[in-house]
Amino acid sequence: MKSANSIISGxxxxxxxxxxxxxxxxxxxxxxxxxxxxxxxxxxRAAAADYLLNGHNQYPPMMGIPELRQAxxxxxxxxxxxxxxxxxxxxxxxxxxxxxxxxxxGLIEPGDEVVLIEPxxxxxxxxxxxxxxxxxxxxxxxxxxxLPREELAAAFSARTKLILFNTPMNPCSKxxxxxxxxxxxxxxxxxxxxxxxxxxxxxxxxxxxxxVSLMTLPGMRERTVRIGSAGKSFSLxxxxxxxxxxxxxxxxxxxxxxxxxxxxxxxNLQWGAATGLRLGDGYFSTLAxxxxxxRDRLAEALSDIGFDVLPAEGTYFVTTDFRPLGFNGTDEDFxxxxxxxxxxxxxxxxxxxxEPGRAPRHFARFxxxxxDETLARAVDRLDRHFRR
Numbered sequence: 001m002k003s004a005n006s007i008i009s010g011x012x013x014x015x016x017x018x019x020x021x022x023x024x025x026x027x028x029x030x031x032x033x034x035x036x037x038x039x040x041x042x043x044x045r046a047a048a049a050d051y052l053l054n055g056h057n058q059y060p061p062m063m064g065i066p067e068l069r070q071a072x073x074x075x076x077x078x079x080x081x082x083x084x085x086x087x088x089x090x091x092x093x094x095x096x097x098x099x100x101x102x103x104x105x106g107l108i109e110p111g112d113e114v115v116l117i118e119p120x121x122x123x124x125x126x127x128x129x130x131x132x133x134x135x136x137x138x139x140x141x142x143x144x145x146x147l148p149r150e151e152l153a154a155a156f157s158a159r160t161k162l163i164l165f166n167t168p169m170n171p172c173s174k175x176x177x178x179x180x181x182x183x184x185x186x187x188x189x190x191x192x193x194x195x196x197x198x199x200x201x202x203x204x205x206x207x208x209x210x211x212v213s214l215m216t217l218p219g220m221r222e223r224t225v226r227i228g229s230a231g232k233s234f235s236l237x238x239x240x241x242x243x244x245x246x247x248x249x250x251x252x253x254x255x256x257x258x259x260x261x262x263x264x265x266x267x268n269l270q271w272g273a274a275t276g277l278r279l280g281d282g283y284f285s286t287l288a289x290x291x292x293x294x295r296d297r298l299a300e301a302l303s304d305i306g307f308d309v310l311p312a313e314g315t316y317f318v319t320t321d322f323r324p325l326g327f328n329g330t331d332e333d334f335x336x337x338x339x340x341x342x343x344x345x346x347x348x349x350x351x352x353x354x355e356p357g358r359a360p361r362h363f364a365r366f367x368x369x370x371x372d373e374t375l376a377r378a379v380d381r382l383d384r385h386f387r388r
Contacts, residue, residue: 015351023345029378036235036369048272060267064092071277095240096229106253112161119352162194168201168314175313200229205314230273301379316369342385
């Protein structure tokens with residue numbers, strides 16, 4: 001029998017599913033997979049429910065319902081000062097992961113080089129490789145996660161098609177500042193490269209930092225793709241509603257890819273997302289403040305137990321160094337150990353590298369976007385385990 005695609009067939013099960021399955025098996029408190037416990041804003045859920053009962057439930061427009069595309073454009077103006085044409089520059093997708101696939105399959109030719117920054121979200125590399133791209137990896141080093149400018153500049157060449165990066169950044173919770181983004185923009189302009197910016201955590205940012213979209217920098221409006229997520233902005237990860245913003249010429253191949261991937265996204269969920277994007281500024285500031293409070297609570301507790309907790313500027317996650325606890329195994333060993341023996345699940349950070357064997361092996365990532373009771377239960381279990 002002929003073999004299937006070698007790239008896809010060679011992939012393992014995602015670390016999130018592996019650790020979540022282990023958590024279910026051992027009835028562990030799962031702080032591994034990144035999803036909130038909250039139900040999401042009632043106004044947003046009610047809008048989607050009402051549309052499901054009373055709205056149009058046949059195929060919506062392929063690019064997305066006008067109300068959501070208009071809301072995306074309004075949102076870009078409100079928070080980034082961008083002037084976006086909703087009809088030619090906004091596309092609705094079935095989640096940000098589909099948006100990433102549309103961008104990469106639509107923009108990459110086989111043999112194109114793609115610059116990526118490690119540690120990285122686990123879907124990036126398989127998508128780039130399946131699209132025929134050649135990854136050029138640049139590594140951020142803990143604990144500062146500083147942008148290594150010389151290495152990044154060396155990764156760019158005449159063969160570079162695009163850079164793909166995430167800010168705020170999962171898993172290391174780094175937020176790229178304007179100066180760092182300016183350096184990236186300069187490389188894109190110098191080498192005539194595109195930028196695909198995964199900005200799904202744009203509203204989950206802490207300590208009075210501000211999310212800056214690369215698209216707002218000089219010279220980048222026409223060569224940047226911006227990806228957002230209703231799932232992250234409204235704590236509704238199961239909805240899988242994403243949106244892409246790009247200049248018309250960039251949008252054309254991305255939209256054509258979407259046309260032959262999923263074609264459309266459920267219209268009631270699009271309607272709910274549009275309602276969410278039009279919520280007042282207070283909603284978004286409260287979301288960030290609540291997540292920052294949860295971050296502080298978990299980070300302080302883990303530090304008291306003995307973990308070395310790295311700074312977390314945004315997202316749902318804190319990264320911890322477990323070596324001060326006296327554990328001498330790998331990060332995968334550690335995450336399995338605390339799942340089975342302590343009843344708390346985290347994710348090994350080495351899973352976010354192309355070659356886990358060459359990655360740092362002493363960091364574990366914990367998700368704090370949970371109810372206070374869930375965080376308290378996890379902390380109590382870890383505390384009892386490591387202090388016994």
